[in-house]
Amino acid sequence: MSIFQYVVLKINGEDRPVMIRSADTLLEVLRNELGLTGSKPGCLNGDCGACTVIVDGKPMKSCLMLGVEGTGKEITTIEGLQGTAIQQAFVEYFAFQCGYCTPGYIMNCQSLIENEPKATDEKISEWLKSNICRCTGYEEIETAIKSVLRESNSKDRPISRESEMD
Amino acid sequence: MIPFEFEYIKPNTLEEAVTLYERLDSEGKEPVYISGGTEIITLGRLNVLYTGAVIDLKSIPECHVMTRENDRLVLGGCCPLTEVENANPFPLLTSASKEVADHTARTKITLGGNICANIFYREAVLPFLLAESTVTIMGPDGKKTLPINDLFDQTLQLNKGEFLVHITTDISSTKAPFFHMKRRKQWTTGYPLITVSGMKKDGDIRIAISGLCPFPFRSERIESCINDRFNSVEERVSSALQQLPGPILNDTEGSDQFRIFTLKNILSDLVKTLEGVDH
Ligand SMILES: Cc1cc2nc3c(=O)[nH]c(=O)nc-3n(C[C@H](O)[C@H](O)[C@H](O)COP(=O)(O)OP(=O)(O)OC[C@H]3O[C@@H](n4cnc5c(N)ncnc54)[C@H](O)[C@@H]3O)c2cc1C
Ligand code: FES
Ligand code: FES
Numbered sequence: 001m002s003i004f005q006y007v008v009l010k011i012n013g014e015d016r017p018v019m020i021r022s023a024d025t026l027l028e029v030l031r032n033e034l035g036l037t038g039s040k041p042g043c044l045n046g047d048c049g050a051c052t053v054i055v056d057g058k059p060m061k062s063c064l065m066l067g068v069e070g071t072g073k074e075i076t077t078i079e080g081l082q083g084t085a086i087q088q089a090f091v092e093y094f095a096f097q098c099g100y101c102t103p104g105y106i107m108n109c110q111s112l113i114e115n116e117p118k119a120t121d122e123k124i125s126e127w128l129k130s131n132i133c134r135c136t137g138y139e140e141i142e143t144a145i146k147s148v149l150r151e152s153n154s155k156d157r158p159i160s161r162e163s164e165m166d
Numbered sequence: 167m168i169p170f171e172f173e174y175i176k177p178n179t180l181e182e183a184v185t186l187y188e189r190l191d192s193e194g195k196e197p198v199y200i201s202g203g204t205e206i207i208t209l210g211r212l213n214v215l216y217t218g219a220v221i222d223l224k225s226i227p228e229c230h231v232m233t234r235e236n237d238r239l240v241l242g243g244c245c246p247l248t249e250v251e252n253a254n255p256f257p258l259l260t261s262a263s264k265e266v267a268d269h270t271a272r273t274k275i276t277l278g279g280n281i282c283a284n285i286f287y288r289e290a291v292l293p294f295l296l297a298e299s300t301v302t303i304m305g306p307d308g309k310k311t312l313p314i315n316d317l318f319d320q321t322l323q324l325n326k327g328e329f330l331v332h333i334t335t336d337i338s339s340t341k342a343p344f345f346h347m348k349r350r351k352q353w354t355t356g357y358p359l360i361t362v363s364g365m366k367k368d369g370d371i372r373i374a375i376s377g378l379c380p381f382p383f384r385s386e387r388i389e390s391c392i393n394d395r396f397n398s399v400e401e402r403v404s405s406a407l408q409q410l411p412g413p414i415l416n417d418t419e420g421s422d423q424f425r426i427f428t429l430k431n432i433l434s435d436l437v438k439t440l441e442g443v444d445h
Contacts, residue, residue: 002173003172022171022172022220023168023171023172023210024167025167025207028167044211045208046204046208046267046271049268052270058273059270060270061274063207064204064207064208064271064274065203065274066174066203066206066207126264127269127270129268129354130268130269131270
């Protein structure tokens with residue numbers, strides 16, 4: 001047992017061996033040790049959501065988790081998302097201005113899409129209240145997430161008889 | 167950045183956790199148990215909390231249970247709040263939990279961590295105080311189970327080396343009619359101006375409050391005023407307000423007078439809601 005630990009973190013599908021302080025947060029490990037600077041430091045206190053990543057499928061504020069707690073878990077950062085529907089929708093609906101909060105929002109939205117594909121307005125609001133944006137009026141972000149959920153739900157709908165005959 | 171160093175250990179059994187605690191304590195490491203582990207970061211960062219060794223309870227199966235045993239619900243101290251909400255075995259607890267922090271933070275904040283928190287709101291304890299649950303704790307003297315209302319006085323009164331394993335609640339209490347109201351100064355997430363939980367059990371109303379004083383509490387004196395049905399609701403609420411413990415918080419979330427004004431309105435709503443239901 002020591003104040004430093006050698007850990008192997010599974011990040012974006014890759015094993016990343018790294019020597020860290022037990023006292024380092026996951027956010028510090030990602031940014032300072034592994035060069036994954038997409039997760040943003042904001043309040044460092046769990047309030048703003050700029051540092052949000054996905055851990056074992058659930059959204060997680062990486063400033064509220066120790067790096068050592070990440071062993072044995074699947075961690076996804078913004079660098080691990082490539083060309084997803086939610087990234088596309090953020091561009092399409094102008095859901096960012098300065099962009100600082102955007103990685104955190106995208107990770108939270110992605111986790112919402114995966115966990116709650118049929119999310120109600122109430123559920124969307126409950127999840128998204130975890131993040132703060134100082135630039136937009138939030139409406140564009142809401143439009144972006146709703147467009148993705150709508151699109152994936154319409155794809156899920158059973159094909160009607162008419163369209164089968166087309 | 168946390169400005170001090172600590173060892174991090176994750177035991178797999180209750181006994182191992184206690185043995186580790188005793189050894190690290192004898193080495194002068196000032197060990198702490200963690201469940202969600204967020205306070206070591208939020209308070210450690212500000213130098214409000216110090217430790218040389220962190221014992222993470224999350225791998226101990228007994229601390230992670232969420233089961234129904236006969237007519238009792240057992241919830242482990244390491245269950246994240248969102249897991250409890252999703253399973254929803256105790257609707258009043260779900261209501262209280264959903265108002266703590268925000269959804270993402272609650273995937274990390276745990277039942278045990280909230281109840282044993284240094285940050286004094288400890289809102290998740292309110293439903294258990296009303297349900298008269300029992301808490302199972304582990305420590306150097308082994309495992310014991312006690313009524314939460316005997317052990318919780320402002321905070322869970324644990325002796326050195328003891329930790330919360332799980333909380334057990336009668337199913338009948340989890341189904342009792344309830345009321346839960348959290349008022350904040352601003353925003354829709356985060357700390358309360360005042361939070362009030364109520365439950366109707368055996369014909370009487372039970373009340374527990376967080377955010378009024380620098381500790382959560384359930385008060386028999388307040389409850390006996392509220393259950394005095396010979397008086398009007400207004401009279402009962404007003405005599406309950408004479409029985410408040412102190413000090414009343416007077417801080418950036420709100421003045422003491424504003425808190426009492428808000429409490430008065432919430433108590434009236436609570437009585438009207440719960441007296442309207444049979445139980
Ligand atoms: C963004 C944010 C918003 C918040 N908003 C609210 C709010 O609205 N309402 C509210 O009530 N709180 C709120 N909090 C406070 C939060 O609930 C507490 O800080 C809580 O302690 C966090 O839970 P945890 O599981 O991470 O605790 P931990 O960090 O694991 O532990 C907290 C304390 O409890 C002790 N402890 C932990 N588990 C045990 C155990 N099993 N037995 C004995 N001792 C134990 C630890 O030693 C430590 O002293 C908020 C916190 C954050 C970060
Ligand atoms: S930096 Fe993590 S929540 Fe703000
Ligand atoms: S786009 Fe600037 S903070 Fe959100």
